[in-house]
Amino acid sequence: MKVNLVLSAVSAAAAVTAFSLWNGKALCILAVYLSFLFIMKGPASLFIQLCVMSVFGMIYVFQADMNVTHLKREQPHFNIVFTNVPEVDGNSMQTIAQTDSGEKLLLKKKFDDLEDKRHFEDNYLAGMECRITGILKKPDSSRNPNSFNYQKYLHNRKIHWILKVQKLESCKIEHQNNFIYKLINIRYKGLKLIKKQFSEESRGIASALLFGEAGFIHEEMLRSYQVLGIVHLLSISGLHVTILAGGIFLLGIRCGFTRKKMQGILLVILPLYAVLTGLSPPVIRACGMAVIYLCLQIFNVRISGAQTICIANICYTALNPYILFDPGFQLSFTVTSSLLFSSQIISRYPNYLIQSFLISFICTICSLPIMLFHFFEISSAGILVNMVFVPLYSFIILPLAILSFSVLIIHAPAAEILINFFHLILQFLYGILDQLTEVPFSSIVFGKPPFIVLIMLTGFILGVFYYWEAKMLKNAKVLGLLIGMLLCYQYFAEYITPFGEVTFLDVGQGDSIFIQLPFGRGTYLIDTGGQLEFNQEKWEMKSSTFEVGEDIVTPFLKGKGITRLDKLILTHPDMDHIGGAANVLKDIEADQIMISQAVIKEYLEKEVFTNVKNSIVVPVRQGHYWTTGEERFVILNPQKTSKDSNEASIVLLAQIADKKWLFMGDLGEEGEARIAKKYPALRADFLKAGHHGSKNSTSDLFVGQIKPKYAIISAGRSNRYGHPNQEALDVLEAHNVFIYRTDKAGAVSFRFSKREGTFSQMLP
Numbered sequence: 001m002k003v004n005l006v007l008s009a010v011s012a013a014a015a016v017t018a019f020s021l022w023n024g025k026a027l028c029i030l031a032v033y034l035s036f037l038f039i040m041k042g043p044a045s046l047f048i049q050l051c052v053m054s055v056f057g058m059i060y061v062f063q064a065d066m067n068v069t070h071l072k073r074e075q076p077h078f079n080i081v082f083t084n085v086p087e088v089d090g091n092s093m094q095t096i097a098q099t100d101s102g103e104k105l106l107l108k109k110k111f112d113d114l115e116d117k118r119h120f121e122d123n124y125l126a127g128m129e130c131r132i133t134g135i136l137k138k139p140d141s142s143r144n145p146n147s148f149n150y151q152k153y154l155h156n157r158k159i160h161w162i163l164k165v166q167k168l169e170s171c172k173i174e175h176q177n178n179f180i181y182k183l184i185n186i187r188y189k190g191l192k193l194i195k196k197q198f199s200e201e202s203r204g205i206a207s208a209l210l211f212g213e214a215g216f217i218h219e220e221m222l223r224s225y226q227v228l229g230i231v232h233l234l235s236i237s238g239l240h241v242t243i244l245a246g247g248i249f250l251l252g253i254r255c256g257f258t259r260k261k262m263q264g265i266l267l268v269i270l271p272l273y274a275v276l277t278g279l280s281p282p283v284i285r286a287c288g289m290a291v292i293y294l295c296l297q298i299f300n301v302r303i304s305g306a307q308t309i310c311i312a313n314i315c316y317t318a319l320n321p322y323i324l325f326d327p328g329f330q331l332s333f334t335v336t337s338s339l340l341f342s343s344q345i346i347s348r349y350p351n352y353l354i355q356s357f358l359i360s361f362i363c364t365i366c367s368l369p370i371m372l373f374h375f376f377e378i379s380s381a382g383i384l385v386n387m388v389f390v391p392l393y394s395f396i397i398l399p400l401a402i403l404s405f406s407v408l409i410i411h412a413p414a415a416e417i418l419i420n421f422f423h424l425i426l427q428f429l430y431g432i433l434d435q436l437t438e439v440p441f442s443s444i445v446f447g448k449p450p451f452i453v454l455i456m457l458t459g460f461i462l463g464v465f466y467y468w469e470a471k472m473l474k475n476a477k478v479l480g481l482l483i484g485m486l487l488c489y490q491y492f493a494e495y496i497t498p499f500g501e502v503t504f505l506d507v508g509q510g511d512s513i514f515i516q517l518p519f520g521r522g523t524y525l526i527d528t529g530g531q532l533e534f535n536q537e538k539w540e541m542k543s544s545t546f547e548v549g550e551d552i553v554t555p556f557l558k559g560k561g562i563t564r565l566d567k568l569i570l571t572h573p574d575m576d577h578i579g580g581a582a583n584v585l586k587d588i589e590a591d592q593i594m595i596s597q598a599v600i601k602e603y604l605e606k607e608v609f610t611n612v613k614n615s616i617v618v619p620v621r622q623g624h625y626w627t628t629g630e631e632r633f634v635i636l637n638p639q640k641t642s643k644d645s646n647e648a649s650i651v652l653l654a655q656i657a658d659k660k661w662l663f664m665g666d667l668g669e670e671g672e673a674r675i676a677k678k679y680p681a682l683r684a685d686f687l688k689a690g691h692h693g694s695k696n697s698t699s700d701l702f703v704g705q706i707k708p709k710y711a712i713i714s715a716g717r718s719n720r721y722g723h724p725n726q727e728a729l730d731v732l733e734a735h736n737v738f739i740y741r742t743d744k745a746g747a748v749s750f751r752f753s754k755r756e757g758t759f760s761q762m763l764p
Contacts, residue, residue: 005310007037007045008052012314015053016321019060025451060321067322069160071103071136078132078163080105081174083181085126085188087215090542093120096159104158106139107132109165114539125188127181129174133167143506143746143762144552146376146448146559156322183275187211190276190405197408197415201430202423208234209401212278219544224433227443229364229382233393235328237282238336241290243398244273263294270294281329285336288312306340309333327374331367338366338465345468353387360386365483366465369458372449372490376558381442389429397425446490447561457486494561495520502656503749504688505529505556506742506762507548509716509723510576513663513688514556515656518753521628523562525590526569526652526663528553530579549580554587565590568615571650571665573602585611597621598638598648620650622678631656636675636682637667646691647671653684657752662706664690664697672702680705686750687711687737693724700731710738710759717743 014033018026037046079100086095086107094108111117139162142149154160191213194206204217214222214234225231233239245266252262274287289305289312296303303311313333316323323329339346342362349355360383371378379385404422408415436442449457460479467476489496498518505512507529515524529548557563568590570578593612595603597619603609609617624635637651649665662684667675668691675682687708690697692715711732715723724741732739740748746762 004045004048005307005314007041007049009310009313009317011049011052012056012317013324015056016060016317016324019057020064020321020325029455056317056321059318063321067155067158069103070101071099071161073136073138075136076133078105078134080107080130080132080163082107082124082126082128082130085184085191086120086124088117088121089215089544091117091536091540092542097163103160105161105163106154106159107134107163107165109168114537117539121192124171125173125181126184127173127178128171130171131169132163132165133169134163134165137162137164141763143742144556145503145747145749145762146555147552148555156325158322180275183272187276187278193408194405197412198419199423202419202426205234205397205426206401206405206422209236209240209398210405211276212236212280212283216543221430221433224430224437227379227437228385228433229379229443230385230389232331232335233389235280235282236277236286237332238286238289239390239394240277240398241270241273241283241286243394245270245290260298263298267291267294267298281323281326282332284316285309285312285329285332288316289336304340305343306337309337309340327370330370334370335363335367338362342465342469345465356387356391357383360384360390362465365461368461369449369454372446372457373454376448376555376561377443377445379443381436381439385436392429397422397429400425444491445558445561445563446487447493448559449490453486453490457483460486491561494523499751499753500657501749501751502661502686503556503747504712504714504740504742505552506746507552507580507714508576509692509719509721510548510579511571511665511688511692511714512548512553512580513714514560515654516560516562517628517631517656521631522566523564524567524569525553525557525565525584527571527577527665528568528580528584530575530577530581532575532579547580547583549583550586553580553584557584557588563588567592567594569594569650569652570596570603570608571663572596572645572648573599573606573608574645574666575606577666578603578606578608581608582610585609585613585615589613590615593617594620594650596638596648596650598641599645602645636679637665637671639674639678649690651675653682657757658755659685659757661686661688662708663688666691666697668694668696669699669702672697672699676702676705682706684708685710689713689724689728689732691723692719692721693728693741694721695725695727698728698731700734703731703735703737707735708737710740712740712748713742715741715743719743 010033014030018030034046034050037049080097082095083098083104084096086093092108092110094106097105097107099105109120111120139151139154139159141151191207191211194203194210195216198206201218201221204214204221207213207216212235217234222231222234225234248266248269249262252265253259257265270287270290274283277283289308292311292315293303293308316329339359339362346355346358346362349358363386364378364383368378400418400422404415404418407418460483463479464476464483467473467479494516496519500518501514501516503514505514508531510529511527512529513526515522515526517523529552531548565588568581568584570581570593573596593609593615595617598621600619620635622635622637622639626633632655634653635650636653638648642648646666646668647670649667649671651665651667651671652663654661654663660683664687672690682705684706685708687703687706687710689711693713698711713724713728729739740759740761742748744763748759748761750757750759
């Protein structure tokens, strides 16, 4: 039975994955899996699993056919029901709502003032029905390599539109007797109480531990937990469910209830708890396993934890096949399954410390492929840190959070001492974590592995545990060595690859260009993009904000396995070129930071070097150059000091793949004329158009002289400046230059080997 359940769970996942991707890679894996079944398990087992796969394939196809929109972009009015509590953050809110036809929408609204915000927080609840006037907008797909695909994320949650609210009216509670909405609103009230009574530093942790809401956690604190591999402690999962269910069960037994009655009570409480804590995949997994186990216990059916998680996986996949693509679901089921299936291995070592180490080690190793695929890095410190922090959170932090909140509900003044104590402990722990994140190699960036490396890594990990359980330690060690070799290959891949690339990232209205040379000869980043910052009142400030350097450039670099740049070239001190530098330099070191010698003071005023650690800042001007053996880079500008930062832009001429590249920064017509006069023989195969293709750049004289074959324009979609200007486009077209635009194509990449290369773009 155990083997059949395991194979059935695997078959269900394989079928959904194959039908959703339907490409050569998925079909190859499917063929290998079916061959394994036939050879190792025989025709009978193969037939059963083919039936399972057929059923789940049909379930996915049915769900996919239903997962479409029936709304039209031009539709302005909607009758909606708030199906969740609005998430208010700073001067805006968002929530999920349902139209009267049953289609889900993501609502977004910006508040006019503080009074408007307070009115919304006090009056809008789950279950409220409203008439809305707004604009439908398609969610953004991924516009850069290794960036978050918001469109796919919402599609997997059956949401196809973002509705930007312009007017809310005729709101009334029409679902007062809906029990689910009542629970959701209780959760909302609990979160508001925490936000009001707990300190700013502790409210985020308390909200995450008690209600599964991590939105209040400060970004720097969350980053420390992520780097050290203990962010799972901030999400409600099996640990919380075990403590809750165990505590209630023991309390009931003490009060005289029978085991059967307490099992029945828990069957009611656990689903309610799942709703109160936000119905995240780890919560549903943990509560689902507990409910399945309790149901079978009531009917005297004995079942192991491993069998329980297989049943939970199968049921969850049948109800919602898209959940398989959720990283939280993948990690929760993988880690829990690895511990359950490794129970015999762990039980061989009676020493508590050894068992703690093994549990942490097994969780880390088994989650490796998922962590590398989604997040490109692993926490090397996580194994030891988890050994300390898991019991600390299990027996001190979580119980203290529960106790503090419980006393707060009963008698607020009495809870103040507990809340202050909770705050002091968290502050002390965060100080320790902050220091640990500074330890070298506390987190190791490997980059996103190729498909074949992921498959081999997964197979070797499964093999290690198979041989370890069978006590064939020699074979397990050999596979462990192969895992180490694979990771070393992935870590040093940039030094052995014969391919290079030049990528123009889509950072909106700004510039960021990545250059990687073959065999690790050089890794450069020209500008980091950035956003203009506006003064805001305190009520308008968001707990987490989108930032180009942190949310686009850094993930792109980490996905490439880059943690150190040879040169970071900041062409000039405008925020749309250097605004992301401070956040990029938090995670990515640079040996040299090149700045324009003509405007040094302006760089210092913008606080660009806040997070600089071991970098050398090099002011450069015309004539500065360097070579890598086969490539040559020459600075053509600035030639002199300038009051105009655009005219002081670093202009870089590069010889890459036997082609000439000219990167213009924000240089205008005046600077172009100066360069044309200084270098009359200047030619370029590829031109990065100056100043985002404005009317004051890319002059006919300059383009006619350098004779580019391709031009790349970096500009934001529907930007307020109207870039690129039609005059600049006309000039390029008149000279038969092929144009790539990041506002239309997303990121644009040129991948090359030796003297040959090809362009590709993120968007079709």
